[in-house]
Each structure stands twice: as C-alpha cells, then as structure tokens.
Amino acid sequence: MRPIPISLSDDAVILTLNSPGFDASYPRVVNKDLIPEPILQAMEWAWNTPRFPERAVRVARLSDVWVAKEGLVFDRDGNLYRETITQHSEAEIDQAHAAVLAAMEPNGERHGPDQDGPVLLCKKRGIGNYGHWLMEMLPKAHLAQSHLPDLGLRFLVASVPERLNDSMASSLSMLGIDLARTIVADDTPRCFADLLVVDGLTEHGGYMSPLVLGGADALVRCVASAGAERLFVTRRSMGSRRVVDEDILAAHAETCGYRVVEPGLLGLPEQIALFKGASRIVGVMGAAMTNIVFAPPGARVVNLTPAGMPDTFFWFIATLRGLDYTEIRCAQSGPVRGVMPWDTDLILSPHDRDRIFVD
The missing domain is CATH 3.40.50 (Rossmann fold)
Incomplete structure (x- = not known):
C-alpha cells in the first residue's frame, strides 16, 4: 500500500527565514552539441532562469514521527511528509513505508521512541556523497545551530563509509557541534518524540538557497589558505x-x-x-x-x-x-x-x- 503524502502544517513551523532572491546567467558550455537532447532539456529550464525569487525556508517541529531510509519522515499513522521526499524512487518509498508499518506493529520496534529532546534531521537522499552532505545536509545543521541555539539540539546523520564519516564529523566539529550530540542512523526505521525538519533550503537539481553558503563560510573561517593559486x-x-x-x-x-x-x-x-x-x-x-x-x-x-x-x-x-x-x-x-x-x-x-x- 502506497503511503498517503501529507504536508507540514503551518502550526508545526517554529522558524521562518527569508532566502534572498538571486540572479543567474546561462553557463559557459563548451561542446554543447555533445549533450543528448533529453539531458540538455533537463538542465535548460534551470539554466534559462534569469532570476530565482526570494522564498521562505522553514523549520518545522514534529511529534511522534518515524524516520526511515535516507531521511523519509512518516507520522504516527504511517503517512509520509512530502517535504522529506528528495529524489527517492517509488520503490524506496514503498520499502521505507513497509518497514515503518512493520515497526509499528506490537513488539515490532526494538527500541522505544527517542525522548531525549529535539533532534534535527540532517539526512536526505544522497547520503553517501560528499557534495550532498556539504551543500544540502550540513547547512541545515548550521542554520538550526545559529538560529535555535537554546533548544539543545541533537543531530540525526547517516551512517556512511569511513572517509566520508570523517569529513562529516570534522565539518560538524568545525561548526561547534559536539559530536556526542549526533545520532548516527542507518536505513532502519527509528521513532522520535521530537524531530525538527528544515524545508526549502535546497531542491537537488532545481534550487539552492544562498543561505547554504553560511555553513561553508563558517568552515572557511576556521582554516588558513594553503597558498595554492x-x-x-x-x-x-x-x-x-x-x-x-x-x-x-x-x-x-x-x-x-x-x-x-x-x-x-x-x-x-x-x-x-x-x-x-x-x-x-x-x-x-x-x-x-x-x-x-x-x-x-x-x-x-x-x-x-x-x-x-x-x-x-x-x-x-x-x-x-x-x-x-x-x-x-x-x-x-x-x-x-x-x-x-x-x-x-x-x-x-x-x-x-x-x-x-x-x-
């Protein structure tokens, strides 16, 4: 059975930030004639957008929800928050839904819900890619850490291979986040009594907010240049x-x-x-x-x-x-x-x- 998609409610939003609009110009592309037409069309709509308007970036606070696979979030009834679908295939969604429903069954969940305070979701499709982490997941941690410092947040991140794990840990530490406050999770469904979700910061392939640069800028300030031009x-x-x-x-x-x-x-x-x-x-x-x-x-x-x-x-x-x-x-x-x-x-x-x- 396919999960019912639902949206984050306005009542759940605890923070709204204005993501500034920005101008964009068509990229300089050499050998454009080599690009197959369907591939070119998939990029052209973004490349031909002269200005991306300002938009809202929201942080929503959810109660008694499940997180499965690469950041899919389901409510207590097994409905899927559409804002957490990020390039997941239908098969992946169905697998996550089935796993969540199974975990909801009596004695199906090995551990009770996490009730140790608010957790920020820093996990989405593409967990094994350094670029996705740096530009799409880490910025959520920086944004929440900067704007909601009094919540005592913990951070839900993905279990990844050692080399990427080291980069993830290093970047979080450089942002002043205590690694003891991270929760490392695989695809197995986990229940959280208090989960924060950031929406509107990026749409892979279609949008990237100027706000994502805040995390990168914070990292740059921690390091001296190597002098390589x-x-x-x-x-x-x-x-x-x-x-x-x-x-x-x-x-x-x-x-x-x-x-x-x-x-x-x-x-x-x-x-x-x-x-x-x-x-x-x-x-x-x-x-x-x-x-x-x-x-x-x-x-x-x-x-x-x-x-x-x-x-x-x-x-x-x-x-x-x-x-x-x-x-x-x-x-x-x-x-x-x-x-x-x-x-x-x-x-x-x-x-x-x-x-x-x-x-």
Missing part, C-alpha cells in the same frame, strides 16, 4: 569518470603551474585550505569539485563533464559564490565503470586540453 582536481582513485590519458593531462597542468590534487584522499581542513586561495581550478565533475564553494568570488572554474551527465549542482554553487564557471562537455568512452551511465572514461580533445590552462 592553481589546482587540477583529479579522480584517479575513484575508478570512474576519469580522463583518457589523464597522467599526460596532469603533467601538462603541472607545467602550467597547477598543483595536482585528489581532495577525496585529504582531510576536510586540508581540502578547504587548498581551495580557499585558489583563483584557477580545473577538474572532472564529481563530489570533490564541490570544494569550489570554498574558493573566493571571481575564481575561474573549468569543470570537465561527461556529455550525458544531467547536472546543475555545480552551476548553482558557482552562481551563488560568484565564480567564473565553464563546463567542457566531453565525449564518453568505454564501459560504464560506476553506477550511472555517465560513469565512463572521458575524452578531452587536444584543442580543449590546450586552452583550459590558458589565462
């Missing part, structure tokens, strides 16, 4: 979405004064330090390029992007941060090496290679 960001250890003959490309970057880095192998403070002072950044589109949010306004960013990858995430970051942003769409080569069809090797033409490092 030019960065070439590689994904060598990832196994997918790598440039064909990338070693040659990296060597060429070094001759042009670029420092070759793989942020995923570094601690969060080191990543922030590298990007904080960078004025020229070239890299393959992926989670590590989320670090452009730490770069100063005006920095030039070149994102090497699979032709068939539908993505506006980095364009939103660049727009909000005031970066000089270019995507070079690359032909895809060879088998799919990851989860998505764009997780192939990339072919960068000699012409494009020669010009991306030119001032």
Whole structure:
C-alpha cells in the first residue's frame, strides 16, 4: 500500500527565514552539441532562469514521527511528509513505508521512541556523497545551530563509509557541534518524540538557497589558505569518470603551474585550505569539485563533464559564490565503470586540453 503524502502544517513551523532572491546567467558550455537532447532539456529550464525569487525556508517541529531510509519522515499513522521526499524512487518509498508499518506493529520496534529532546534531521537522499552532505545536509545543521541555539539540539546523520564519516564529523566539529550530540542512523526505521525538519533550503537539481553558503563560510573561517593559486582536481582513485590519458593531462597542468590534487584522499581542513586561495581550478565533475564553494568570488572554474551527465549542482554553487564557471562537455568512452551511465572514461580533445590552462 502506497503511503498517503501529507504536508507540514503551518502550526508545526517554529522558524521562518527569508532566502534572498538571486540572479543567474546561462553557463559557459563548451561542446554543447555533445549533450543528448533529453539531458540538455533537463538542465535548460534551470539554466534559462534569469532570476530565482526570494522564498521562505522553514523549520518545522514534529511529534511522534518515524524516520526511515535516507531521511523519509512518516507520522504516527504511517503517512509520509512530502517535504522529506528528495529524489527517492517509488520503490524506496514503498520499502521505507513497509518497514515503518512493520515497526509499528506490537513488539515490532526494538527500541522505544527517542525522548531525549529535539533532534534535527540532517539526512536526505544522497547520503553517501560528499557534495550532498556539504551543500544540502550540513547547512541545515548550521542554520538550526545559529538560529535555535537554546533548544539543545541533537543531530540525526547517516551512517556512511569511513572517509566520508570523517569529513562529516570534522565539518560538524568545525561548526561547534559536539559530536556526542549526533545520532548516527542507518536505513532502519527509528521513532522520535521530537524531530525538527528544515524545508526549502535546497531542491537537488532545481534550487539552492544562498543561505547554504553560511555553513561553508563558517568552515572557511576556521582554516588558513594553503597558498595554492592553481589546482587540477583529479579522480584517479575513484575508478570512474576519469580522463583518457589523464597522467599526460596532469603533467601538462603541472607545467602550467597547477598543483595536482585528489581532495577525496585529504582531510576536510586540508581540502578547504587548498581551495580557499585558489583563483584557477580545473577538474572532472564529481563530489570533490564541490570544494569550489570554498574558493573566493571571481575564481575561474573549468569543470570537465561527461556529455550525458544531467547536472546543475555545480552551476548553482558557482552562481551563488560568484565564480567564473565553464563546463567542457566531453565525449564518453568505454564501459560504464560506476553506477550511472555517465560513469565512463572521458575524452578531452587536444584543442580543449590546450586552452583550459590558458589565462
């Protein structure tokens, strides 16, 4: 049985913030003709929006609710709050609903509801991705910590692999959040007597509030610049979405004064330090390029992007941060090496290679 979608009630809202409107311009896209038409259309509506109007960001306080999977929230009757559906598939929603209903059965729940005070939901679809954490989940913690300091909040986060877990823990600590006040949860349904939900801060692919920059700015203030002005960001250890003959490309970057880095192998403070002072950044589109949010306004960013990858995430970051942003769409080569069809090797033409490092 499909769960009934319900909306957060006005009575549940305890905080409303104004998210400022902002102007946006169509990105500079090289080799646009390589983008398949359905993929292009999926991005064009956002790219062609000249101004995103101001909107409300709300924090709602809910009683006796269940959290399952990647941040889906159900009320005591098993109805699903539609505001917590974030790119979840119908199958994932059905699985979460069934698990919650089973946990509601007599003796179905292993533990009683959490009653130790208010908990902020910092868990949504994409829990295993550094970029989603940094731009979509961590900002909720920063916002609530800043505006609701007297509530004594705890923070519900996802159970993730060790390297990402370290970045999550580091970022929370840098925001002054005691890790003892975090609750790490897997997909198993959990009941909370008092849960806070932030709504309206981001819609992955469709909107990103300027308010998300507050968390990134707070992190930047904690770290001194590493003094690297030019960065070439590689994904060598990832196994997918790598440039064909990338070693040659990296060597060429070094001759042009670029420092070759793989942020995923570094601690969060080191990543922030590298990007904080960078004025020229070239890299393959992926989670590590989320670090452009730490770069100063005006920095030039070149994102090497699979032709068939539908993505506006980095364009939103660049727009909000005031970066000089270019995507070079690359032909895809060879088998799919990851989860998505764009997780192939990339072919960068000699012409494009020669010009991306030119001032």
